Amino acid sequence: MRIRRRQVLSGSAAGAVSLASGLAAPAIAANEPIKIGYLPALTGPSSSTGVGINRGVQLAVEDINNAGGVNGRKLELIVRDTQSDPTKAVNAVSELTQRQKVSMIFGPVNSGEALAATPLIARDKVPMLHPCWVDELIDVKKYPMAFRQAPTNSQIGGGANHYVVDVLKLKKVAVISDTTGYGTASVNTYVPMLKAKGADVVYTNHIDAANPDLKPEMLRMQSAGAQVIMPWSVNAGFLSRILNTRGAMNWDVPVVGQTTLGSGQTKALLEKPEYWNKVYSNNFRKCCYVDGKLPPLTAEYVERLKKAKIEFADTLLWWVALGWDGVRLMADVFKNGGTKAEEIVGYMNKVKDWPGVYGTVTWTPQQHNGFPDSEVVMCEVNSLKDGAFNLAPGYAS
Amino acid sequence: MLQSIVSYGLAVGAVYALIGITYNVMYSASRVFSFTAGMLGMLGGVLGALFIQKMGINAVLGFVMVLACGAVLGIVTELLTVRPVLKSIEQHLYVLSTLAFALMIQQVTAIEWGTEAQPFPVLLPIGEGWLDQKFWLPLLACAVTIGGLEFLYRYTLIGRAFLAIAEDNYAARALGLPETWLRIASFALAGMIGTLAGFTGAQMLLAFFGNQSILNFYGFVPVALGGMGSNRGAVIGGLALGLFQQAANFLVGGIFAAVAVFAVFIVVLLLRPEGIAGASTARRV
Amino acid sequence: MTEITTPIRAGGASTGWLGRLEGKLSWILLGLAGLALPLLDDSYMGTIATRAYIYWVLSAGLNLVVGYAGQIAIGWVSMLTLGAYTTAALAAGRVGPEWPVYLALLAGGGVGAVFGVVVGLPALRLRTFYFAMTTLGFATIATQVALAWKDVTGGGVGTPGPVFPWPFDPGWGFYYFCFLLAAVATWITANIGSSRYGRALVAIRDAEVAAEASGIAKPRLLVLIFLLAGALGGIAGGLFASLQSYITPDAFTFEMSVLFFIGILIGGRGSILGPALGTLILTVLPEIAAPLVQWSTFLYAALLLLIVLVIPGGIADLLDYRNRRPLEQHREIVPRPDLLPRVLGDQNARTLIALKGIRLHFGGVKAIDGLDLEIHGGEVHGLIGPNGSGKTTTLNVVSGYYRPREGSLRVDGSDLPFERPHVRAQWRIARTFQTPRVVGAASVLENVMIGGTVHGHGTFAESMLSLPRHRLDERVLREAAMLALATVGLESLASVRADRLQHSELRFVEIARALVLRPACLMLDEPAAGLSAEEIRRLGGLIKAISRAGTAVLLVEHHADLIFDICDRVTVLNLGKVLAAGTPEEIRSHREVVSAYLGA
Numbered sequence A: 001m002r003i004r005r006r007q008v009l010s011g012s013a014a015g016a017v018s019l020a021s022g023l024a025a026p027a028i029a030a031n032e033p034i035k036i037g038y039l040p041a042l043t044g045p046s047s048s049t050g051v052g053i054n055r056g057v058q059l060a061v062e063d064i065n066n067a068g069g070v071n072g073r074k075l076e077l078i079v080r081d082t083q084s085d086p087t088k089a090v091n092a093v094s095e096l097t098q099r100q101k102v103s104m105i106f107g108p109v110n111s112g113e114a115l116a117a118t119p120l121i122a123r124d125k126v127p128m129l130h131p132c133w134v135d136e137l138i139d140v141k142k143y144p145m146a147f148r149q150a151p152t153n154s155q156i157g158g159g160a161n162h163y164v165v166d167v168l169k170l171k172k173v174a175v176i177s178d179t180t181g182y183g184t185a186s187v188n189t190y191v192p193m194l195k196a197k198g199a200d201v202v203y204t205n206h207i208d209a210a211n212p213d214l215k216p217e218m219l220r221m222q223s224a225g226a227q228v229i230m231p232w233s234v235n236a237g238f239l240s241r242i243l244n245t246r247g248a249m250n251w252d253v254p255v256v257g258q259t260t261l262g263s264g265q266t267k268a269l270l271e272k273p274e275y276w277n278k279v280y281s282n283n284f285r286k287c288c289y290v291d292g293k294l295p296p297l298t299a300e301y302v303e304r305l306k307k308a309k310i311e312f313a314d315t316l317l318w319w320v321a322l323g324w325d326g327v328r329l330m331a332d333v334f335k336n337g338g339t340k341a342e343e344i345v346g347y348m349n350k351v352k353d354w355p356g357v358y359g360t361v362t363w364t365p366q367q368h369n370g371f372p373d374s375e376v377v378m379c380e381v382n383s384l385k386d387g388a389f390n391l392a393p394g395y396a397s
Numbered sequence B: 001m002l003q004s005i006v007s008y009g010l011a012v013g014a015v016y017a018l019i020g021i022t023y024n025v026m027y028s029a030s031r032v033f034s035f036t037a038g039m040l041g042m043l044g045g046v047l048g049a050l051f052i053q054k055m056g057i058n059a060v061l062g063f064v065m066v067l068a069c070g071a072v073l074g075i076v077t078e079l080l081t082v083r084p085v086l087k088s089i090e091q092h093l094y095v096l097s098t099l100a101f102a103l104m105i106q107q108v109t110a111i112e113w114g115t116e117a118q119p120f121p122v123l124l125p126i127g128e129g130w131l132d133q134k135f136w137l138p139l140l141a142c143a144v145t146i147g148g149l150e151f152l153y154r155y156t157l158i159g160r161a162f163l164a165i166a167e168d169n170y171a172a173r174a175l176g177l178p179e180t181w182l183r184i185a186s187f188a189l190a191g192m193i194g195t196l197a198g199f200t201g202a203q204m205l206l207a208f209f210g211n212q213s214i215l216n217f218y219g220f221v222p223v224a225l226g227g228m229g230s231n232r233g234a235v236i237g238g239l240a241l242g243l244f245q246q247a248a249n250f251l252v253g254g255i256f257a258a259v260a261v262f263a264v265f266i267v268v269l270l271l272r273p274e275g276i277a278g279a280s281t282a283r284r285v
Numbered sequence C: 001m002t003e004i005t006t007p008i009r010a011g012g013a014s015t016g017w018l019g020r021l022e023g024k025l026s027w028i029l030l031g032l033a034g035l036a037l038p039l040l041d042d043s044y045m046g047t048i049a050t051r052a053y054i055y056w057v058l059s060a061g062l063n064l065v066v067g068y069a070g071q072i073a074i075g076w077v078s079m080l081t082l083g084a085y086t087t088a089a090l091a092a093g094r095v096g097p098e099w100p101v102y103l104a105l106l107a108g109g110g111v112g113a114v115f116g117v118v119v120g121l122p123a124l125r126l127r128t129f130y131f132a133m134t135t136l137g138f139a140t141i142a143t144q145v146a147l148a149w150k151d152v153t154g155g156g157v158g159t160p161g162p163v164f165p166w167p168f169d170p171g172w173g174f175y176y177f178c179f180l181l182a183a184v185a186t187w188i189t190a191n192i193g194s195s196r197y198g199r200a201l202v203a204i205r206d207a208e209v210a211a212e213a214s215g216i217a218k219p220r221l222l223v224l225i226f227l228l229a230g231a232l233g234g235i236a237g238g239l240f241a242s243l244q245s246y247i248t249p250d251a252f253t254f255e256m257s258v259l260f261f262i263g264i265l266i267g268g269r270g271s272i273l274g275p276a277l278g279t280l281i282l283t284v285l286p287e288i289a290a291p292l293v294q295w296s297t298f299l300y301a302a303l304l305l306l307i308v309l310v311i312p313g314g315i316a317d318l319l320d321y322r323n324r325r326p327l328e329q330h331r332e333i334v335p336r337p338d339l340l341p342r343v344l345g346d347q348n349a350r351t352l353i354a355l356k357g358i359r360l361h362f363g364g365v366k367a368i369d370g371l372d373l374e375i376h377g378g379e380v381h382g383l384i385g386p387n388g389s390g391k392t393t394t395l396n397v398v399s400g401y402y403r404p405r406e407g408s409l410r411v412d413g414s415d416l417p418f419e420r421p422h423v424r425a426q427w428r429i430a431r432t433f434q435t436p437r438v439v440g441a442a443s444v445l446e447n448v449m450i451g452g453t454v455h456g457h458g459t460f461a462e463s464m465l466s467l468p469r470h471r472l473d474e475r476v477l478r479e480a481a482m483l484a485l486a487t488v489g490l491e492s493l494a495s496v497r498a499d500r501l502q503h504s505e506l507r508f509v510e511i512a513r514a515l516v517l518r519p520a521c522l523m524l525d526e527p528a529a530g531l532s533a534e535e536i537r538r539l540g541g542l543i544k545a546i547s548r549a550g551t552a553v554l555l556v557e558h559h560a561d562l563i564f565d566i567c568d569r570v571t572v573l574n575l576g577k578v579l580a581a582g583t584p585e586e587i588r589s590h591r592e593v594v595s596a597y598l599g600a
Helices: A014-020 A048-066 A086-099 A111-123 A153-167 A181-196 A215-223 A236-248 A264-268 A296-307 A317-336 A341-348 B002-030 B036-054 B059-086 B093-113 B133-155 B157-167 B169-174 B179-205 B211-226 B231-252 B254-271 C024-040 C043-068 C077-091 C101-120 C128-148 C172-193 C196-206 C208-213 C218-244 C254-267 C273-288 C290-309 C314-319 C337-344 C391-399 C444-450 C460-464 C468-488 C503-516 C533-548 C560-566 C584-588 C591-598
Strands: A034-038 A075-079 A104-106 A128-130 A146-148 A172-178 A200-207 A228-232 A255-257 A279-284 A376-385 A388-391 C352-362 C365-376 C380-384 C406-411 C429-431 C521-525 C552-556 C569-574 C577-582
Touching: A034 A317, A048 A075, A048 A296, A048 A317, A086 A104, A086 A111, A086 C043, A086 C218, A086 C273, A104 A317, A111 A128, A111 A146, A111 A181, A128 A317, A153 A181, A153 A228, A153 A255, A153 A279, A153 A376, A172 A181, A172 A215, A181 A200, A181 A228, A181 C128, A200 A215, A215 A236, A215 B002, A215 B231, A228 A236, A236 A255, A236 A264, A264 A376, A279 A388, A296 A317, A317 A341, B002 B036, B002 B059, B002 B133, B002 B157, B002 B179, B002 B211, B002 B231, B036 B059, B036 B093, B036 B179, B036 B211, B059 B093, B059 B179, B059 C290, B093 B211, B093 C128, B093 C254, B093 C290, B133 B157, B133 B179, B133 B231, B157 B169, B157 B179, B169 B179, B179 B211, B211 B231, B211 B254, B211 C128, B231 B254, B254 C128, C024 C043, C024 C172, C024 C273, C043 C172, C043 C196, C043 C218, C043 C254, C043 C273, C077 C101, C077 C128, C077 C218, C077 C254, C101 C128, C101 C218, C128 C254, C172 C196, C172 C218, C172 C460, C196 C208, C196 C218, C196 C444, C196 C460, C196 C468, C208 C218, C254 C273, C254 C290, C254 C314, C273 C290, C273 C314, C337 C468, C337 C503, C337 C533, C352 C391, C352 C552, C365 C380, C365 C391, C365 C552, C365 C569, C365 C577, C380 C391, C380 C533, C380 C560, C391 C429, C391 C521, C391 C552, C429 C503, C444 C468, C444 C503, C460 C468, C468 C503, C503 C521, C503 C533, C533 C552, C533 C560, C552 C560, C560 C584, C569 C584, C577 C584, C577 C591
Parallel strands: A034 A075, A034 A104, A104 A128, A128 A146, A172 A200, A172 A228, A228 A255, A255 A279, C380 C552, C380 C569, C429 C521, C521 C552
Antiparallel strands: A279 A376, A376 A388, C352 C365, C352 C406, C569 C577
8 A cells, every 4th residue: 555645535525625725724614624734654764653553544534534523524634744754744844734724733753753843833833642752752841732642762661671670680781772863862761761770781882783793792792791682773674683693692582672673574584483582572551462362442443453454464553553543532632622722732631541542641731741651561572463462471461 | 703703794895895896897898987886786685585585486597587687787777877978978977877877776676675674585504604605605706706707807808808998998999899889798797796796695784775875885995995997906895894894893883883984985095096006197188 | 457448249248158147037036936935925835945945055055066166076965964963052052051043053154164175175186986975975974973972963862953033033034044045155156156266166177187277276276165065055054953943863864965966967067047946946846746755766866867868958058048049150260360469468578488308208108208498489389290209298298297207397497396287377388288178068258268267366255255356357357358269260159158169169269268368388289180271371370470479389280381381490309309400491301300200
């Protein structure tokens, strides 16, 4: 499936009409569609997350519109593919806020784009919902209209650190990353957090992801006495090299880290299937199997996905769920709060325990990070089935 | 640990050396530096994975098909991007035409093959460690290529014609050598060497569209340092670069390793613009 | 120069082609559109236009490097990176106290200027492709350093961009700020482009040897250009950081660098308007061609290939309607030697160039083997001999291209240093080349003006700002060049692109270019080759008249008739040695010469 930028999906012909009359002043009539600006990275490098989320987003919009929309108004998704390029994201933001006058913006997912887009969206006083994890995006003073339905990077790192230190009870940790912005920033944040938890970070380094040979790195981790490796990267090639080298060295050390460890791309690059054993990646409690079963709400959702014939071979459940939740959440906000910026923010500030498939969301006027720590968990990557994983061993169910 | 640095350094270095030779073969025939060298290396891996892994074609046949694709791409490069700008070579338009062509191919690869690295099949599982295909295959390919080229240049008529063209274009034409055909043949040969580099190195570097820019640069370094047109210089330079890079990765870590390679490249070039092997400047007037 | 009283003009006031604000109308329209855009009240268009202006601030400088000087700086995005981080870091107080934002922007420009020179300098030593690779290397290093230097750049998480305070605050204020800076960048680069510096850059690009012979010192010129292009790139970076609102290393991609580069080439080398339009198109195109977004790089590359193969002149060529008008078919070159005294001025002091004991070897071959030669002002000195006898080599020794192993070279008794070809023009030694070395993409007049580069007094900064001294330089030089063209009989072609001329006309263009220098010594390398008998006769008359005006003329030629017609002295070379020397009559009757060379 190839999705073009500015593809307008609304379940009716209204989308095409509104695109043509993009310059016209918006009339807020009772049956006008509600415009949602959507900034995914659907093409270009690291677009697999965006593609996965997009499946959930599109399905949710379709379902809501088929059921009559929100208070009789259809949802209209205005999509601009940012291609993970911050300059395109900035252009897109001004189109969405100024020309399309959207009620709310969902995205972007990639950190560089999200960091650039957020201040601009805030400047134009449009409420936004973040699926992105970068901590700096949420600041109730600077960006009072920005909310996050996803965990922060600190929560993600905290979850992994918690698993390593408190569940696996390992103290000597090697933390590594690739040389991208995401990788370096993660290591710089997580190492002090680990130390604060009393762990001993015996090795830390940024590694060029193009480097084909990680053996010297691994040997140094080994000789430093590392009991666990925590890699932070979204590069499947890099992560698979870590796992392959670990396997070739017969080094029986757990690898705990980024969700990409569990992606199909990483799996495809493994030299032997068993190299995927003892690998634990971040995941979210509501998207994990416990005793072979998903939580009831999630199971119901997966049935819905199967009915819609959503492809799972190349994506993950939580990606799709994240997009699905985002649209459902915004629809609820429109329905119960309204579609004006202050109505939206006023309602969102009071959302409590909103039951999502991806996570339970709670916001307060002081805290716009809505994802609970308790739902950030680790999973066993070799248990991948229908885009979801088993909860890693050691968690109390 | 030393073994790891040396084995990977040599294997990666052999790939760089082969890309360097690809630059050289094209340069000798046309006085053109072509940005397509890295593209050929990238495609060697991607096409190999496509034919053998995805389409399930027999490995030998797949290998031959990859080389054939390389030859065809080499010829297309010559026809499309080199020949039209050759008459005004002093304007260096070839830099732009070959860059444009390479970018187009890379973009098509990114869209059709995907932007994620994909696996390359193990073809000859004869052992571990040094016997692992990913180490010896690039080295073997490099040795075979350099041996083959030496044989071609020394003992065959067509090889001597290549040399004559490389030495002096005008004189060769005056001797009645079919310069155009020799140039096409050189580009086809370069296409095969480039894809060979990518094919043999792909186990290590994976089938990944981003390898193009990496190979373009790291394949050029041995040429620049070893003296352009010198295949032996390229091999020595390539292996040295591979070892240096792995050692730098190990000693100073990812971010600074890349900076170190680039910095050494620039400094050496500034000190010795003609490369370490050195050659005098051409007559200008 | 007061003696020039009769103005000689080609039709129309504007005779330049390069760097002239081609079609002032286009600029006025672009400017009005830019000023009026806010009336539409569409911030989206404002953002796109602001981005185009910012990219153009960088590209305007890069245009001088790529389009004018022909240096393939693919990785110029590093200037944007440096400027962006410098401005952002200083404004945010990541280095010392918080700087005022406008001052931080200036600092960004300063850092850009310094690193522009650092990145650009390898161009002096390296071949084209090598240089292209080093610029890419620098671009990679800049990004890696931005990632690693966390305290200043924020590392992978990045740093907020600066926000300009009133009157250029975000929105239309910032829009006008970028518009203003783009206009300034256009103005100063257009000033440079149409000055002697711009002509010198293009000469370095297309006819480097002739540029040196005209006294153009490549290193100094390129350093100035890299300073300017780096400064503009740095300022563009500061503006970029503000437009983006937040910068991370992944915003500075190779694709962006390629975009700048291709925009310039699509626009056309040696033009200002073309690259401006090219940059504008490439910035706006992806916004319009929405369904093709993932193919955008492919389309840029295809466009580049198309331009290189089909219209190497780019948009500027398409806009240059004047040079598509057909030229008169049967043109005649009618020199007017009577104008020579006005061209050459007083030549009372008769120069004497003396070569003594010159020996020069190429490997084992003795190219010149103990040559003594004297060239006197007011005389035509013929240098003949079979191929390979060392005629052109002798000329190249005087021009400074070769350093002989031994011997001396004196002008009026003082030593002329060997090598260093670009100092010859200061000694007022001019020359022509066996195959004419002219800048095909420049007008005939501009080509001739290149010959007078050393006569300019204005500095680079004065040219940049078009100050009075620069304007005086230009006027004087233009008049001198028109006079020289009239002298050789080509003034009617002054505004024509040089690559449209016939071969014989190019020979006379080269002579005109040499005359503009007011040479004390003029060296002609086979000027009659390829000319018709009638043209050779006229050439002979012109050369003789040049010598009679006081210039020392050294004539390397194969046409025996021409030599014996006009030379006052003749030296015959064989195997790098003087075979015979004397008056034409003496040579004509010299037995060895007759048997060895004249073949009669």
